[in-house]
Amino acid sequence: MGEKSVRKKQFILKKAREVFAERGYKDVTMKDIVDACQISRGGLYLYFDSTKEIFLEVLNMKEGSESGEEDVFTKAISENASSSDILALFLQEQKKELCNQAESLTMATYEFFFANKLPKNENPLKTQFDGAVQIIEKLISDGVKTGEFVCEDPKGASRNIMYVLEGLRIMSQTVGITEKAVNKEILYLMKGLLKEA
Amino acid sequence: MGEKSVRKKQFILKKAREVFAERGYKDVTMKDIVDACQISRGGLYLYFDSTKEIFLEVLNMKEGSESGEEDVFTKAISENASSSDILALFLQEQKKELCNQAESLTMATYEFFFANKLPKNENPLKTQFDGAVQIIEKLISDGVKTGEFVCEDPKGASRNIMYVLEGLRIMSQTVGITEKAVNKEILYLMKGLLKEA
Amino acid sequence: MGEKSVRKKQFILKKAREVFAERGYKDVTMKDIVDACQISRGGLYLYFDSTKEIFLEVLNMKEGSESGEEDVFTKAISENASSSDILALFLQEQKKELCNQAESLTMATYEFFFANKLPKNENPLKTQFDGAVQIIEKLISDGVKTGEFVCEDPKGASRNIMYVLEGLRIMSQTVGITEKAVNKEILYLMKGLLKEA
Amino acid sequence: MGEKSVRKKQFILKKAREVFAERGYKDVTMKDIVDACQISRGGLYLYFDSTKEIFLEVLNMKEGSESGEEDVFTKAISENASSSDILALFLQEQKKELCNQAESLTMATYEFFFANKLPKNENPLKTQFDGAVQIIEKLISDGVKTGEFVCEDPKGASRNIMYVLEGLRIMSQTVGITEKAVNKEILYLMKGLLKEA
DNA sequence: CATGAATGAGAGTTCATTCAT
DNA sequence: GATGAATGAACTCTCATTCAT
Numbered sequence: 001m002g003e004k005s006v007r008k009k010q011f012i013l014k015k016a017r018e019v020f021a022e023r024g025y026k027d028v029t030m031k032d033i034v035d036a037c038q039i040s041r042g043g044l045y046l047y048f049d050s051t052k053e054i055f056l057e058v059l060n061m062k063e064g065s066e067s068g069e070e071d072v073f074t075k076a077i078s079e080n081a082s083s084s085d086i087l088a089l090f091l092q093e094q095k096k097e098l099c100n101q102a103e104s105l106t107m108a109t110y111e112f113f114f115a116n117k118l119p120k121n122e123n124p125l126k127t128q129f130d131g132a133v134q135i136i137e138k139l140i141s142d143g144v145k146t147g148e149f150v151c152e153d154p155k156g157a158s159r160n161i162m163y164v165l166e167g168l169r170i171m172s173q174t175v176g177i178t179e180k181a182v183n184k185e186i187l188y189l190m191k192g193l194l195k196e197a
Numbered sequence: 198m199g200e201k202s203v204r205k206k207q208f209i210l211k212k213a214r215e216v217f218a219e220r221g222y223k224d225v226t227m228k229d230i231v232d233a234c235q236i237s238r239g240g241l242y243l244y245f246d247s248t249k250e251i252f253l254e255v256l257n258m259k260e261g262s263e264s265g266e267e268d269v270f271t272k273a274i275s276e277n278a279s280s281s282d283i284l285a286l287f288l289q290e291q292k293k294e295l296c297n298q299a300e301s302l303t304m305a306t307y308e309f310f311f312a313n314k315l316p317k318n319e320n321p322l323k324t325q326f327d328g329a330v331q332i333i334e335k336l337i338s339d340g341v342k343t344g345e346f347v348c349e350d351p352k353g354a355s356r357n358i359m360y361v362l363e364g365l366r367i368m369s370q371t372v373g374i375t376e377k378a379v380n381k382e383i384l385y386l387m388k389g390l391l392k393e394a
Numbered sequence: 395m396g397e398k399s400v401r402k403k404q405f406i407l408k409k410a411r412e413v414f415a416e417r418g419y420k421d422v423t424m425k426d427i428v429d430a431c432q433i434s435r436g437g438l439y440l441y442f443d444s445t446k447e448i449f450l451e452v453l454n455m456k457e458g459s460e461s462g463e464e465d466v467f468t469k470a471i472s473e474n475a476s477s478s479d480i481l482a483l484f485l486q487e488q489k490k491e492l493c494n495q496a497e498s499l500t501m502a503t504y505e506f507f508f509a510n511k512l513p514k515n516e517n518p519l520k521t522q523f524d525g526a527v528q529i530i531e532k533l534i535s536d537g538v539k540t541g542e543f544v545c546e547d548p549k550g551a552s553r554n555i556m557y558v559l560e561g562l563r564i565m566s567q568t569v570g571i572t573e574k575a576v577n578k579e580i581l582y583l584m585k586g587l588l589k590e591a
Numbered sequence: 592m593g594e595k596s597v598r599k600k601q602f603i604l605k606k607a608r609e610v611f612a613e614r615g616y617k618d619v620t621m622k623d624i625v626d627a628c629q630i631s632r633g634g635l636y637l638y639f640d641s642t643k644e645i646f647l648e649v650l651n652m653k654e655g656s657e658s659g660e661e662d663v664f665t666k667a668i669s670e671n672a673s674s675s676d677i678l679a680l681f682l683q684e685q686k687k688e689l690c691n692q693a694e695s696l697t698m699a700t701y702e703f704f705f706a707n708k709l710p711k712n713e714n715p716l717k718t719q720f721d722g723a724v725q726i727i728e729k730l731i732s733d734g735v736k737t738g739e740f741v742c743e744d745p746k747g748a749s750r751n752i753m754y755v756l757e758g759l760r761i762m763s764q765t766v767g768i769t770e771k772a773v774n775k776e777i778l779y780l781m782k783g784l785l786k787e788a
Numbered sequence: 789c790a791t792g793a794a795t796g797a798g799a800g801t802t803c804a805t806t807c808a809t
Numbered sequence: 810g811a812t813g814a815a816t817g818a819a820c821t822c823t824c825a826t827t828c829a830t
Binding site for chain 3: 708
């Protein structure tokens with residue numbers, strides 16, 4: 001596959017991402033992607049065999065390019081920001097993602113993993129969740145040391161935060177949720193850590 | 198619609214519920230329900246026009262019959278149980294539901310509301326969520342009064358609890374979750390309220 | 395499946411038979427049969443799932459209705475015809491079939507069994523062949539007893555006859571063969587048995 | 592077309608022959624041959640326009656290279672072998688071919704001529720058959736002269752032999768046939784000629 | 789000459805939906 | 810009411826064939 005093909009493949013993935021973001025996973029057909037890309041029916045099959053295959057590559061692509069979390073962390077940490085600032089930053093990022101439904105793969109991702117139960121060690125949802133829990137736990141622990149946070153169970157608190165975020169995410173996709181409501185929850189989480197400070 | 202028809206309709210809904218519990222929402226076709234009910238294709242159309250219509254009625258049916266929450270509350274409250282006992286009971290009920298994936302409509306419900314964005318005031322997910330938040334808030338407030346609980350923001354705490362439960366629910370459907378993990382989260386929630394100030 | 399359906403199924407098989415007779419097995423698509431029957435695409439699938447399934451039923455149908463061999467034998471034998479007359483009759487029947495390419499499933503059958511190797515005990519080609527060999531052997535043996543035939547190895551002779559017929563059949567489908575040529579071979583076979591009479 | 596092209600064409604034909612031997616004629620696509628040759632799709636079209644064209648050239652190639660029959664005859668005859676020995680040799684060669692289904696084009700050839708009815712004078716199957724009949728007739732006649740064979744109708748006998756062989760061939764492709772069964776038929780044919788009058 | 793990306797026709801298959809009985 | 814045969818739209822997937830490079 002030449003360089004040109006690689007670019008075409010990237011093009012298809014980009015268009016497919018838009019389709020998945022707009023319509024979720026289950027409803028998307030190969031034809032939908034063909035139409036979005038303005039290519040021929042058979043043409044798509046030169047690159048991908050199924051929507052499943054495409055979606056998996058879109059998911060991987062996402063992690064590589066959309067970054068966000070990591071970048072923010074990396075930058076904030078390298079700038080010696082305080083733990084509470086970094087955590088606040090992280091929560092702000094999550095809020096952005098929560099509110100930006102149009103470009104988000106959240107719904108498609110949930111639909112995909114409803115239909116495709118991957119083993120836990122290969123499940124990116126699991127991996128991401130656990131990774132985030134560890135990072136937040138570290139932040140909280142650090143914050144406790146510096147006196148920014150008060151927390152007897154950093155691990156429990158970080159899991160609590162992540163489950164709340166997950167709850168917000170699914171609620172935003174099913175019942176809709178306002179930015180204000182998200183703010184309220186984030187504030188509650190932060191207050192819990194800053195309590196009695 | 199005669200009495201016989203009503204019974205037939207209930208029969209269809211019961212069978213349809215099983216199908217939705219097993220296969221989710223999107224994958225279920227009119228044919229699947231016809232097969233499960235062992236009735237004729239045309240026969241189903243006498244009662245329902247689409248899987249969407251069926252699913253909505255299944256959802257309503259559910260609230261009526263499956264109860265659980267209400268019953269437990271009603272009974273516990275009428276028995277003058279303590280607030281902490283009632284809350285613990287509620288969380289135990291939630292755990293049961295979380296772990297009993299086979300009979301649960303969770304996945305189907307999520308899929309349904311991904312595809313059908315109802316206005317908030319008609320969205321049963323929203324209604325249920327808000328209702329539960331209110332009940333829990335009341336419980337916490339009562340518990341604070343009796344000295345069982347320590348909590349500065351009962352409303353915030355109850356919302357936090359509900360989002361965590363929602364987070365557990367979606368995680369249980371996408372990455373899978375052990376009973377132990379659920380226990381840990383519930384324990385964390387209870388400890389947060391019982392914490393000696 | 396009601397009586398009407400049975401008739402429709404028979405109708406489809408009849409039309410399918412014509413298609414197979416005209417075009418062989420491999421080239422025939424579900425669409426071809428749909429077109430021949432003037433029914434809808436989906437309609438055919440109510441009765442059959444594949445051309446393979448249809449062809450197998452056509453083959454069975456054939457044995458039931460087209461008769462020929464059995465009838466001729468039955469009649470001839472019941473009429474106390476001589477062995478040589480019966481054998482001659484049989485060979486005449488074979489000739490008819492050989493020359494009537496238009497309505498014959500020969501080519502389709504060969505194509506089918508090229509693609510679908512059935513176990514010998516289920517292979518109708520094998521069954522028919524062996525059955526015919528036995529009948530002919532009996533005829534020859536009887537003929538030898540009555541002095542009509544001279545033959546030291548009736549079993550071998552009957553197999554020889556059947557292989558020649560098979561050879562004529564395949565040649566008629568691949569290079570074409572004239573009635574005269576068939577006559578010549580049949581004559582040779584009969585002369586071999588009547589030799590020195 | 593340069594020398595290099597000729598070699599490439601030969602290479603394609605060789606690979607195509609393997610494909611046809613393995614899969615018959617009808618199932619083979621241009622893509623299959625492209626894959627077997629490891630050349631580009633477009634590349635194949637520089638040499639051949641269709642599988643039909645390729646198969647015809649494979650058939651011609653076969654006669655040229657695979658020889659066997661001719662060689663055996665030529666050698667045997669030039670060595671002054673007896674007629675019965677040469678005939679036996681010929682039948683042994685036929686048996687080998689019959690039993691070696693894997694490398695044989697038999698099925699593909701039948702399939703091809705089912706689909707492509709060539710005029711008799713251009714039909715290689717016809718030509719080969721008639722050629723073989725003549726040779727065998729000559730052998731038998733010679734054998735009769737030397738007293739090796741007893742046969743009143745060498746032409747008829749040789750045609751009989753060839754039709755039996757054709758019958759064995761088609762049976763071996765459709766119902767399968769053991770080496771033992773082939774031996775039995777060959778023995779029967781030889782005995783017919785050696786039979787003491 | 790050679791490549792391989794691209795096209796589009798066409799086959800298979802499934803279902804929502806209708807309708808005569 | 811109830812049946813289930815029938816229709817036709819829509820989707821998946823595969824190839825022969827072409828053509829710019």
